[in-house]
Amino acid sequence: MFDLAYDAKHSVLLSRFSGTYSRADIELRDNAVRRFVAKNGLARGLMDFSAVDSIDVPLDLLIQRAHQPGILTGHQRVIVAPTEPAYSFNRLVAAHQLFARKAEPVLVRSVSDAFAVLRMIDPAFSPIGLDKAAHLDRVLHDALCQLTEVVRARSLDDEIVEATLQRVVGRALSAPVVGHITLSEILNVSLRSRVLRDSGIRAKCCGCRARRPLSWMSISVGRVTTYSCPACGGWILKLSQVGSTVRADASGYMIGGFEVMSRVTLDIWGVKLPKTEN
Numbered sequence: 001m002f003d004l005a006y007d008a009k010h011s012v013l014l015s016r017f018s019g020t021y022s023r024a025d026i027e028l029r030d031n032a033v034r035r036f037v038a039k040n041g042l043a044r045g046l047m048d049f050s051a052v053d054s055i056d057v058p059l060d061l062l063i064q065r066a067h068q069p070g071i072l073t074g075h076q077r078v079i080v081a082p083t084e085p086a087y088s089f090n091r092l093v094a095a096h097q098l099f100a101r102k103a104e105p106v107l108v109r110s111v112s113d114a115f116a117v118l119r120m121i122d123p124a125f126s127p128i129g130l131d132k133a134a135h136l137d138r139v140l141h142d143a144l145c146q147l148t149e150v151v152r153a154r155s156l157d158d159e160i161v162e163a164t165l166q167r168v169v170g171r172a173l174s175a176p177v178v179g180h181i182t183l184s185e186i187l188n189v190s191l192r193s194r195v196l197r198d199s200g201i202r203a204k205c206c207g208c209r210a211r212r213p214l215s216w217m218s219i220s221v222g223r224v225t226t227y228s229c230p231a232c233g234g235w236i237l238k239l240s241q242v243g244s245t246v247r248a249d250a251s252g253y254m255i256g257g258f259e260v261m262s263r264v265t266l267d268i269w270g271v272k273l274p275k276t277e278n
């Protein structure tokens with residue numbers, strides 16, 4: 001778990017972690033800090049691990065992230081880690097960042113030491129609440145974690161079916177390639193899978209209540225790909241390409257360089273992805 005707070009007078013963004021420090025904390029916090037920077041500009045960074053009691057982050061993720069460009073580039077960063085295992089973990093983080101970015105965060109044992117390093121007098125942090133973008137990010141993250149498990153199980157089945165079909169009838173199971181981008185393709189990239197199909201994603205039209213797989217929807221292609229109900233014509237799902245730009249106020253799910261807006265809950269092999277529109 002983590003929360004963010006900002007001291008505008010000293011231009012310091014505080015990230016406070018608690019409990020188990022996990023991969024989800026890293027990914028969701030990175031996204032939240034990118035949105036903060038898009039809205040408010042760069043700030044100095046203070047990461048507080050005082051309330052962390054265990055660390056569940058694979059070493060390869062730590063190294064890979066240290067070698068990516070920092071988000072608060074060129075700004076002072078201080079890490080507070082009073083106890084183990086957070087102290088040793090952050091020693092390793094700092095060493096990798098020094099090697100990769102030629103700049104390392106200052107690691108201290110107490111919050112008061114951190115305030116001294118940042119020359120903060122009477123710090124006043126205001127909490128940064130969970131906005132819609134942060135909420136959708138968490139919902140999407142949970143759904144993708146569940147889908148990873150489902151896809152792993154289904155991949156094995158599909159590979160066996162596919163190999164059998166190839167051997168017996170000489171044809172592949174894979175759906176024909178269509179001209180427009182589909183939601184299942186975007187999800188497959190994110191899940192590092194190739195087995196998900198639009199036919200495996202079901203949606204119930206919010207207008208006429210008909211329930212169909214996405215592969216049965218009408219699709220209009222343009223700057224935005226729109227899935228609509230073939231019965232009543234109401235739109236169900238929109239995919240817009242946004243690339244790597246981070247917007248302060250995204251109103252849909254950000255997946256693989258696309259913004260996904262949905263008017264209905266999607267059922268992806270039993271995993272529910274809630275709607276993004278009210």
Ligand SMILES: [Zn+2]
Pocket residue numbers: 205206207208209210229230231232233234
């Ligand atoms: Zn309909």
